[in-house]
Amino acid sequence: MSVFRSGDQPPSWCELTGFEFVELSGEPLPLPIEAEKQRLLVARGSCRLTSAKGAQVLCEGQFCDMDGADGPFTADAGDRTARILIFSGRWGTELGGCGVFQVTPSNTVDTRGDPVSYPKSTDFDSHYHDCDEYWVIIDGAGTVIVGSRSFDVEVGDCVAIGMGHHHDLPQVSADVKGAYFETTLEGKKRFGHLWEHRHGPADIQSERM
Structure with a gap:
């Protein structure tokens, strides 16, 4: 077992190379693509994720993979607040939950x-x-x-x-x-x-x- 925090270097075997909490309120926030794979998970509230393919609303517990080809991405919580979690890494195509x-x-x-x-x-x-x-x-x-x-x-x-x-x-x-x-x-x-x-x-x- 290894325990690390955002900004720390995970063990070399990990497919997850980093994670970051992002707080949403007010204006849409740009979400840069900074890794081979990125997944956005809504940790609290709900958010609207907008990309070149359009916009979708995600509720707490829902997620979306962020393909760099579909960028740029922005996220907002409308007139409320929300917390999202961005996972970054190099995982494959057959995933668990x-x-x-x-x-x-x-x-x-x-x-x-x-x-x-x-x-x-x-x-x-x-x-x-x-x-x-x-x-x-x-x-x-x-x-x-x-x-x-x-x-x-x-x-x-x-x-x-x-x-x-x-x-x-x-x-x-x-x-x-x-x-x-x-x-x-x-x-x-x-x-x-x-x-x-x-x-x-x-x-x-x-x-x-």
Whole structure:
């Protein structure tokens, strides 16, 4: 597991090379293309993304890939405010999911995920993916576990999770809202949460830690 922030250099194995929060209010804001691949995700509110192909309105949790050939791009939130997240990197064409998730304290025992030996106070499930995944903390704070390692995270942290490594968010000290981005599918190319008790052993990429 690696945790980094906007402006930091991610580990060399990461397909995500950077991310940036952008606050929208008032006039349309130009969004330059600065990487091989860029994806805009709405982290709060809604925004209008305008390009040479026209305009579309995206609501919280929705995303759009920004192809440089369709530029220039601008974004605005109309007469309100919004927060967007720009992912930059070099991922492929077959991707996993992307969106916004929320985790709050819960007395409900998770029965979907793989068994764990550490204490839990959320109903989040321990799972793995056939791809790398990145979590960016939008609101709140908590403890993330990847494999046998744990790390306390807060607003602005990005957790880089390598393919096949079990991960979980078992404890929150303040309700968490986060963005997730599952990049290039590999191996069996299954999407979604995978569990060893249902899907078989994980294909762990040991160098991606």
